[in-house]
Amino acid sequence: MTPGRDDAAVFTRIFDEHRNAVHAYFLGRVAEPELARDLVQETFLRAWRRLSELAPLPADSQRAWIFTVARNLAIDSYRAGAARRAAEAALRSQAATQETSVAGPHRQAEARERLARLDTAIGRLPEEQRVILTMATAGELTSSQIGEALGEPAGTVRYRLSQARKQLAAALDLEDEP
Amino acid sequence: MTSPARSDLDRLLDAWASARRLPDAEAELIRQAIVPAVPTLSGTWWSDFNDKISTAIARATVTPGPALAALP
Numbered sequence: 318m319t320p321g322r323d324d325a326a327v328f329t330r331i332f333d334e335h336r337n338a339v340h341a342y343f344l345g346r347v348a349e350p351e352l353a354r355d356l357v358q359e360t361f362l363r364a365w366r367r368l369s370e371l372a373p374l375p376a377d378s379q380r381a382w383i384f385t386v387a388r389n390l391a392i393d394s395y396r397a398g399a400a401r402r403a404a405e406a407a408l409r410s411q412a413a414t415q416e417t418s419v420a421g422p423h424r425q426a427e428a429r430e431r432l433a434r435l436d437t438a439i440g441r442l443p444e445e446q447r448v449i450l451t452m453a454t455a456g457e458l459t460s461s462q463i464g465e466a467l468g469e470p471a472g473t474v475r476y477r478l479s480q481a482r483k484q485l486a487a488a489l490d491l492e493d494e495p
Numbered sequence: 496m497t498s499p500a501r502s503d504l505d506r507l508l509d510a511w512a513s514a515r516r517l518p519d520a521e522a523e524l525i526r527q528a529i530v531p532a533v534p535t536l537s538g539t540w541w542s543d544f545n546d547k548i549s550t551a552i553a554r555a556t557v558t559p560g561p562a563l564a565a566l567p
């Protein structure tokens with residue numbers, strides 16, 4: 318393939334539209350940030366190589382195409398053993414690096430502590446809940462979009478998201494529903 | 496209706512997501528690693544090209560000094 322400026326522009330648009338969702342998916346699947354980043358790169362490298370096939374598709378189909386690649390890569394990664402090793406432990410052990418906007422060191426420490434507890438709680442979620450939660454939060458996808466990406470009914474996605482939130486609320490001593 | 500506790504969980508999840516999201520600079524590095532740089536042409540390449548061609552033609556067609564001297 319001899320890429321031109323038009324190809325690069327088309328690819329960049331697709332990349333910018335889906336990169337956060339794909340990264341969120343891998344965060345939920347493999348937890349280890351470096352591995353998630355590598356898998357994002359591999360996913361979009363394949364998208365670039367098959368751009369002539371991907372570009373003409375409508376947006377929803379592009380997402381489905383990209384997530385088919387992403388799911389296969391995640392499976393390959395599991396088979397290689399790299400992801401499984403890191404999955405649960407990494408999320409549990411990572412302290413969040415960015416805190417909410419707060420005033421004063423005491424409140425910053427408190428915010429860090431709460432984020433670290435949330436990180437731990439997310440790491441303890443069942444994988445199917447964790448993936449959906451990360452795609453909904455870090456990936457900013459709707460339940461329908463997550464369903465399309467993962468090949469699951471939107472109702473199943475909403476149920477798992479609700480279950481995940483309940484578990485997080487319980488772990489953080491918060492009430493999820495009135 | 497959203498309860499205050501639920502809003503608190505939402506805010507916490509938003510902060511978590513912001514901390515975990517792929518930073519723009521890192522995303523750009525990934526994009527650059529995938530898409531090879533496409534060379535761009537300078538805005539004056541056509542006039543530069545024409546200048547070079549004109550110079551080459553002028554040099555090739557000028558009558559050499561000895562030939563001029565031999566003329567009656």
